[in-house]
Amino acid sequence: xxxxxxxxxxxxxxxxxxxxxxxxLDRASMQTIINPDDLNAVEAALTLKDEYGYKVVAxxxxxxxxxxxxxxxxxxxxxxxxxxxxxxxxxxxxxxTSQILAAAIDTYGVDDEDIIFAGRQAIDGxxxxxxxQIAEKLHLPQVTYAGDIKKDGDTLTIHRMLxxxxxxxxxxxxxxxxxxxxxxxxxxxxVNGTEECWDMPLTVMGYDxxxxxxxxxxxxxxxxxxxxxxxxxxxPPQKGVGMMLEGAGKETTDKLAGIxxxxxxx
Amino acid sequence: MILDKKHALQxxxxxxxxxxxxxxEIQDELDQTHEFNWDMHKKMAKYGFMGVKIPKxxxxxxxxxxxxxxxxxxxxxxxxxxAIYANTSNSLGGGPIMLAGNEEQKKFYLPQVASGExxxxxxxxxxxxxxxxxxxxxxxxxxxxxxxINGRKCFISGAPMADWIVIFAxxxxxxxxxxxxxxxxxxxxxxxxxxxxxEKKMGINGYPTCDVVFEDVRVSKDxxxxxxxxxxxxxxxxxxxxxxxxxxxxxxxxxxxxxxxVKYAKERKQFGRxxxxxxxxxxxxxxxxxxxxxxxxxxxxxxxxxxQNSPEATKACSIAKYFAAEAANRCAYKAVQIHGGYGYxxxxxxxxxxxxxxxxxxxxxxxxxxxIVISSSLLK
Numbered sequence: 001x002x003x004x005x006x007x008x009x010x011x012x013x014x015x016x017x018x019x020x021x022x023x024x025l026d027r028a029s030m031q032t033i034i035n036p037d038d039l040n041a042v043e044a045a046l047t048l049k050d051e052y053g054y055k056v057v058a059x060x061x062x063x064x065x066x067x068x069x070x071x072x073x074x075x076x077x078x079x080x081x082x083x084x085x086x087x088x089x090x091x092x093x094x095x096x097t098s099q100i101l102a103a104a105i106d107t108y109g110v111d112d113e114d115i116i117f118a119g120r121q122a123i124d125g126x127x128x129x130x131x132x133q134i135a136e137k138l139h140l141p142q143v144t145y146a147g148d149i150k151k152d153g154d155t156l157t158i159h160r161m162l163x164x165x166x167x168x169x170x171x172x173x174x175x176x177x178x179x180x181x182x183x184x185x186x187x188x189x190x191v192n193g194t195e196e197c198w199d200m201p202l203t204v205m206g207y208d209x210x211x212x213x214x215x216x217x218x219x220x221x222x223x224x225x226x227x228x229x230x231x232x233x234x235x236p237p238q239k240g241v242g243m244m245l246e247g248a249g250k251e252t253t254d255k256l257a258g259i260x261x262x263x264x265x266x
Numbered sequence: 267m268i269l270d271k272k273h274a275l276q277x278x279x280x281x282x283x284x285x286x287x288x289x290x291e292i293q294d295e296l297d298q299t300h301e302f303n304w305d306m307h308k309k310m311a312k313y314g315f316m317g318v319k320i321p322k323x324x325x326x327x328x329x330x331x332x333x334x335x336x337x338x339x340x341x342x343x344x345x346x347x348x349a350i351y352a353n354t355s356n357s358l359g360g361g362p363i364m365l366a367g368n369e370e371q372k373k374f375y376l377p378q379v380a381s382g383e384x385x386x387x388x389x390x391x392x393x394x395x396x397x398x399x400x401x402x403x404x405x406x407x408x409x410x411x412x413x414x415i416n417g418r419k420c421f422i423s424g425a426p427m428a429d430w431i432v433i434f435a436x437x438x439x440x441x442x443x444x445x446x447x448x449x450x451x452x453x454x455x456x457x458x459x460x461x462x463x464x465e466k467k468m469g470i471n472g473y474p475t476c477d478v479v480f481e482d483v484r485v486s487k488d489x490x491x492x493x494x495x496x497x498x499x500x501x502x503x504x505x506x507x508x509x510x511x512x513x514x515x516x517x518x519x520x521x522x523x524x525x526x527x528v529k530y531a532k533e534r535k536q537f538g539r540x541x542x543x544x545x546x547x548x549x550x551x552x553x554x555x556x557x558x559x560x561x562x563x564x565x566x567x568x569x570x571x572x573x574q575n576s577p578e579a580t581k582a583c584s585i586a587k588y589f590a591a592e593a594a595n596r597c598a599y600k601a602v603q604i605h606g607g608y609g610y611x612x613x614x615x616x617x618x619x620x621x622x623x624x625x626x627x628x629x630x631x632x633x634x635x636x637x638i639v640i641s642s643s644l645l646k
Binding site for chain 1: 271272275276278279282283312313314315317318327328329333337
């Protein structure tokens with residue numbers, strides 16, 4: 001009985017976003033963080049672990065330094081981590097990434113009682129595609145935008161949050177659920193976790209480990225296997241700062257009317 | 267010093283926790299109401315902060331002194347009083363049992379302290395005895411299988427919340443000075459134990475401090491910690507570790523002063539430019555930065571010497587505590603100075619930092635006592 005969580009290391013966009021001359025993100029010059037929605041997915045897994053005793057396994061695809069993030073997740077309570085990493089996987093878009101992650105998860109094994117959690121989307125690309133694509137490639141049912149998850153036997157009851165309300169969806173395991181930040185408040189690492197995470201299992205799955213999987217083909221992975229390519233990245237120019245007027249009285253409306261008149265809007 | 271991966275990760279944990287959890291509302295509430303925040307205590311305990319220095323077999327995480335120093339520094343950087351919350355169990359509270367307790371005492375007390383369920387405090391200071399522990403007048407007189415304790419301990423931080431107190435009492439009245447003193451762990455709920463009114467402190471409000479009075483308090487022989495009549499040396503050893511904690515707390519306060527000063531100097535405009543452009547201000551910031559960094563390196567170095575059980579550790583802890591506490595006060599002075607009139611107003615954090623910094627060169631041995639420790643180790 002396990003929960004697999006897919007996570008991604010992303011540039012910390014709360015600082016300045018650096019872009020290479022060729023238009024791609026200059027990841028080396030930016031601090032990295034764990035993608036925020038992924039932390040909600042991890043927390044959802046750990047909450048279920050606390051209650052039902054699941055084993056929690058985190059998967060990520062990325063370069064070797066992503067190990068730091070995986071250690072951090074184990075310091076939070078994740079039991080085991082898998083780093084999917086190979087030169088051949090570099091430059092993958094969401095299609096190729098989900099292809100590789102699906103192959104890695106399938107190689108690890110998904111049992112009937114298992115659940116896969118992912119964050120809704122990553123803050124670098126904002127695509128929200130990798131989670132659902134993994135589900136499709138593994139032929140698993142998927143529920144996106146989970147804002148509440150309850151487990152009853154082999155069924156999860158999920159509030160699927162939409163713009164103007166929510167759907168209540170029941171889904172049987174094994175399944176894929178993508179999580180939004182309203183789902184929970186991610187825990188911190190524990191001091192004990194920071195002591196023990198260094199000796200906990202971290203497996204590296206390289207190209208050789210996955211190359212014979214049906215999903216893996218030179219035409220479906222890496223830069224060459226990616227149907228989409230980044231043309232250009234840029235920091236959008238800041239919009240002008242708005243002005244807030246407070247108060248419900250005539251004085252405020254007069255002031256507002258004065259400002260609008262001054263700008264020749266009215 | 268460059269932190270290794272483990273300590274860097276721990277620093278990240280403590281920093282994230284403090285920055286997210288110690289909100290301005292909580293800091294203001296502690297400073298204004300002076301009341302202990304149980305929710306914060308429990309939250310820190312949940313993540314293992316109370317047992318950082320307590321060995322694993324007794325419910326702690328068995329981390330090293332560098333981890334402990336990083337924790338205290340990062341917590342104090344946001345709020346010094348909340349650093350004290352996590353400090354007591356690892357330092358003066360749990361310290362004596364860790365140092366001198368027998369196996370049964372360790373098994374009974376330490377897990378409850380590490381989990382935060384129980385609070386244990388340290389009672390050395392008396393109206394006429396502090397760093398001069400030889401002036402102790404509290405007595406513990408044998409009576410059958412028990413001891414009867416009488417006396418008064420003062421400035422006991424955490425006493426109003428405490429379940430247990432480790433005290434030092436004269437057990438051999440024929441011995442003078444620091445000899446004939448023994449260490450006891452006393453249940454605060456026993457008949458004859460009472461509390462004075464909470465002290466109205468200048469700073470570190472939110473961790474109440476008061477007198478503890480013992481009137482014919484009967485404790486069993488099991489409450490004796492360490493060998494009879496040899497308690498003083500354990501008091502000194504406990505204070506050794508405590509000084510490292512205060513050094514780290516001072517580094518946190520000093521860093522916070524620097525952070526606030528830098529932010530304000532860039533924002534505040536006078537004569538048509540940010541005050542950071544004036545050398546009178548920028549030189550103060552440079553002095554603060556050098557003070558903070560020197561204090562930090564001394565503290566980390568002392569922590570590592572303690573981890574190696576170095577004979578130099580006692581002196582190093584005193585040097586770190588002395589320098590860092592004085593540096594925190596220098597930095598607090600400059601941070602308020604850079605803020606000008608606003609620094610004197612409670613709305614700005616430096617006003618509290620100035621008050622919080624002041625205790626650093628006083629508690630757990632004043633700067634002058636540290637100077638005595640340092641110089642006597644050189645002049646013996």
